[in-house]
Amino acid sequence: MSTLIAGTPLAGRVAVVTGASSGIGEATAERFAELGAKVALLARRKDRLEDVAERITSKGGIALALPTDVTDRAAVRAAAERISVELGNVDLVFANAGVQLISEIGDLKTEDWDAQIDLNIKGVMNTIQAFVGSLEAAGTDGRPADLITTSSIAATRVLEKFQVYSGTKAYISHITRLLRTELGRKNVRVSTVEPGMVNTELPDHVTDPDASKLMADLIHQIDVLQSADVAETVSFVAALPKHVNLTELTILPTAQII
């Protein structure tokens, strides 16, 4: 992906990216940094986060690796405190960490249900609770402020066996509309990105053979999205003039039908 955004439109911004150790989050954190933002990196894998931070700093950027399980509310709050001390007031939040686990409802894989609800819904709410105050403060000060989430096309599609994952993403898409009603007037932009198939580690966690095949076939047969494609688009959203809110975006591989 050749980059489309020029200069450093995110200079002066302090960003937090959850799920920054791989895939979409990693690429977006790196792009935010290239575009001038200081970036806090959250995910569980410390070594991976440190690699990302290292790459950012070697290119002259500023990054802070904070190994954090975002399903742990207190841990996210503690991370927020460290960020505000070390990087400043957060004004750009990319709540992106998520997991996709596919099974038939009758299989009662309740642990998988919980894992998705805990990360995709509660993890995002934990991220919001830790940073919404900082975003509101930025908006009230007349600075740009963004809450951007990663939903999925699963939020609107009807895919067999994707019930819990799709439900968690529908929650994310709809709460975007709801949060706008409260945060818009405070000058906080709320956006959600619904990607189609992106080549990341996401499918690696899937154990259902049909779903694995569906995703493997897509990756094999069509030119799917790369994380950098999504990163450029998310960065565009954040770099727009502060009264322009690109609030809902669907980004798909051109050839993907679903």
Place this chain on the structure above:
Amino acid sequence: MPFVDQITLEDNRYPLRHRVAVITGAESGIGAATAAALHARGAAVALLGLDGRRLEEQRSRLPGDGLSFAAVADVTDRQAMSRARRQIMDSIGVPDLVVSNAGVMNGGPLRDADVHDMTQMIEVNVLGMLHTAQLFLPDLEEAAVGSRPSDLIFIGSIAGEVLFPNFSVYGASQAAIAQLARTLRAEIGPNGVRVKLVEAGVTLTRLGKGISDRVARRELEDLREIDLPLTPDEVADAVAFAATLPPHVNLSELTVVPTKHGRLGAV
């Protein structure tokens, strides 16, 4: 500067060079701004619309020496559109980026609505978009061969999603556009044509200037009175960004609203 470096520079500044764009409703508002944004990024542009003088005025304002063309063509007139298509091919080339933008908005309680106004909204907003899409589809599919970028972009409205009482016909026409865009995306995406739906929130244009119903006019004015509504240029920037993404990436739906308009419509 070595030749190769020059190419990179051109790529960055004019990412849409070699593209041939057609924009309907290009004499003002989002259409005119989109023509300018695409042209500024290097595309040859054809401006279609109803008012020849204003089209020519917009066309002559485009800076630089890039290709441009303007023609009067009513999107509801299949023959005129077909003629315009041939003229575009003769003057600037085969279109690979079509922005179906022409639209009209009227308002007022349905009970009192003028039949002519109702019909016009459906004819321009729905049938006009269908004619535009169908006429240029062969060109777009041809352009997409060999994984080259090819775009069919529908400019719709948030009125297709949220409810604005007194704007039922307009809202219905916008919902039709949305479903047309989504369905076509699945239909021709596999052929490489990137069908996109842009749903714009309150943008300062001439849209709705002819509304005669006092209540509907008042409602529209109230919506536009927020501090910092969108300008057509801002919507156009989003359209241009989407068109500039690599061919395998389709930013297939995007909703752009003024930040302050958190809550809109009745629901």
